[in-house]
Amino acid sequence: MATWTVIDEQTVYHVESGGDLRIDPGLLGWERKPQGLCKGDVCIPVPPGTADGPMEAAEVARLLGRPLEVDATERVGAFGASASERAESLRTGLAPDFTLPDVNGVLHRLSDYRGRKVVLYAYASW
């Protein structure tokens, strides 16, 4: 067993796992129930005979429809958001909410600005 870094979109976790990355789906917010992997009202069936407990990361990614990239040497795995989930979110027409710090570390949430028109301007020093 060794310590792996598992990145869920942009959040970093550290988990113990063997050579092939196995994770508790709870790490990604999904609970294993008789119906399968469940989050809120959604359940995704798992293949019959899938043991309880940690699941192969690749299998979790496949079931959730999310891209998984793994560096087995450095023991880092990253689950990206699925393109269809991002598309569904944007197609609602609502601007996805987020919370970020300002340059002084104070957190701001986009939805705090409801009631005003917002210009969201992304830039960089590069």
Add this chain to the structure above:
Amino acid sequence: MWQAIHEELGPLGLAVITVAIDRSPDDARPYIDRAHATHPSLIDTEHRVADLYNMVNVPTVLWIDEEGRIVRPQDVHYVSTEFASVTKFHPRKPLAALRSWVRGESEAYPGDPIADLKLASDADQRARAAFAIGWHLAQQGNNEAAERWFQRAGELAPHDFNIRRGSMPIRGIDPAGPAFFEMVGDWVSKGNAYYLPLADTASDAHDFEVEPVEQLSPEEVRRRILENG
């Protein structure tokens, strides 16, 4: 500058929120201080907003209404003439459109903003996962391993310059140097555009005739940006 917009249109109900897609507050601070910004100036070190809104380059702007609905999809706007001689983006049409929208005189976009949003492909999202690994490894100082992941991310999403150029500083590559120009040159030579401004407020020669801009060298642009307060 966005601070001037914030001061002019804030009383009319506009909130300007800037997001620096940079690796630390220290990278963004010169820009924020130089602008004497009093609007929210946020730092997005993990490229979260880029992922949520499928932003592939900077600057990218989106407009959102009072109900939190996207009313103008991803666009490229500059709101000052200061660097227009170098960027080739003139503020004239963006400013007119912005003022008109905020004043309630016109729609934010002459089309369906949701239908015209640029959406990420599966490969684009895989590239973001690969980038996240590279980013994590680079922050750990594991540069050799990080480099492989940045290469992979760039191959998966060659149009994503938040990835291909945004990774340059942490890789020790000058993002305004030869490697950058070679990358853009290669991209453009294949018939691609580096920026994709929306048509209704895109700059044209007439803008530059009607409102001439100060001619600056790229070096002067960098000097002005890095000179703090």
